[in-house]
Amino acid sequence: MEYDLSHPHPYDGRSGFEPGPGKLFSIAVEPGNYRITLTLGRRDRATTTTVKAESRRLMLDALTVPRGRTQTATFIVNTRVATLAAPPANAPGGSAVRLKPREQGSFSWDDKLTLEFLGDLPDSVTVEPANVPTIFLLGDSTVTDQPAEPAASWGQMLPAFLTPDIAVANHAESGETLKSFLTELRFDKVLESVRPGDVALIQFGHNDQKANWPQTYAAADTTYRDYLRTYIAELRRRGVTPILVTSPERRMWNGDRIRPTLADYAAAVRAVAAAEQAPVIDLNAASVRFYEALGPARAPLAFNDGGKDATHHDNYGAWVLARVIAAGLAKLPIGAHVRAQDRQFDPAHPPAPESFRLAASSARDATTPDGN
Structure with a gap:
């Protein structure tokens, strides 16, 4: 699915920007691997963009696009949740990873794919499952x-x-x-x-x-x-x-x-x-x-x-x-x-x-x- 970032909106349970400082864009997804394709560039000036995923996972480092040009960049982001498949009846085990307090509610373990944009925003983001x-x-x-x-x-x-x-x-x-x-x-x-x-x-x-x-x-x-x-x-x-x-x-x-x-x-x-x-x-x-x-x-x-x-x-x-x-x-x-x-x-x-x-x-x- 493609998301237009030219008109930013707050996260609404499906997609949008997180509250607070920074430019963190989240998309609700199931756990798995996703191919992210960014479209970058502006007519009036050069752009430079760094992208980190989830909890500051470096995906794209200072990609510069000259003025008047458009360029795409692609990378793979893995997402997960703490839930485990429940063990059979009477079997030992647990139903979730035992997270520490600092991990509770973190981008590493939630039900979203989150991208942090540093520098210039892309024009659009395309997200699709990746095998x-x-x-x-x-x-x-x-x-x-x-x-x-x-x-x-x-x-x-x-x-x-x-x-x-x-x-x-x-x-x-x-x-x-x-x-x-x-x-x-x-x-x-x-x-x-x-x-x-x-x-x-x-x-x-x-x-x-x-x-x-x-x-x-x-x-x-x-x-x-x-x-x-x-x-x-x-x-x-x-x-x-x-x-x-x-x-x-x-x-x-x-x-x-x-x-x-x-x-x-x-x-x-x-x-x-x-x-x-x-x-x-x-x-x-x-x-x-x-x-x-x-x-x-x-x-x-x-x-x-x-x-x-x-x-x-x-x-x-x-x-x-x-x-x-x-x-x-x-x-x-x-x-x-x-x-x-x-x-x-x-x-x-x-x-x-x-x-x-x-x-x-x-x-x-x-x-x-x-x-x-």
Whole structure:
């Protein structure tokens, strides 16, 4: 269906703009993948448009259309709700994902498809169901779609580096571990949603290593590996390709070198990947090269809260890590869905943070993400 944006109207239960600051356009849809086609351009001047979907998922980055011209842009957006298929009578399980307070009412879990337009509005938006493969993201706060500036994670930047024939379904959430992702029925939601031919990227570790969280702690040399193997087996049973991702390091220095805080968990991921013959993207090693390339004085420019946060990233840091993930995917069979210009990237030579530009979303929140 095509929506004319030249005469904006408030959301009326079917389509329209959300109240409050920003330009957020929502359409009521069933859960699934949707192909979005934008028509952009004006007769009287050049236009520049950035588009984010749902909770700040980057879809289109600063597309400029010259004056007097029209251009279309296409991408795929995944939508979901928390509801699960009810288990049979007397069977264990639940009827919905156990969302955290911050997730209640968020764009990530509602019954709408929401697009945030930054810069110039398109003339029109066309929305149609899309039968395409999906990349599912399972992880913690360094992967999730952070809902508000200034925090950001690599999972919400990844769609911008993919071709418009694949979806990204980001099920990661702040504070999660391999155990809690199960007990909160998030893994059930993933398993209910996947189809043969899909791909799942799995990155946990930041919170699993916390022995002071006794209900979710998983030792790197034993239970952590067992849980990873279980995830791999359940996904493969459904025809899904699991790809393991080592966790990005924290910004802890020993002189001008990063002091490892996740090395045993990164080693466990690599060992399980080798034993299970599963692909692995070593984001841990890449993040170390990235931070050390910037050095102690400039590395804070890649992190949340002006660098006060040494775990979570800002838009620049998340964008660089997403480039690493895209380049890693490009080496695998799924790589045909990575844009040609984004298939190679050296984290030891990142773009300068001082010159990085990404249009900021209207939502802002100084709250530190869970799991810090």
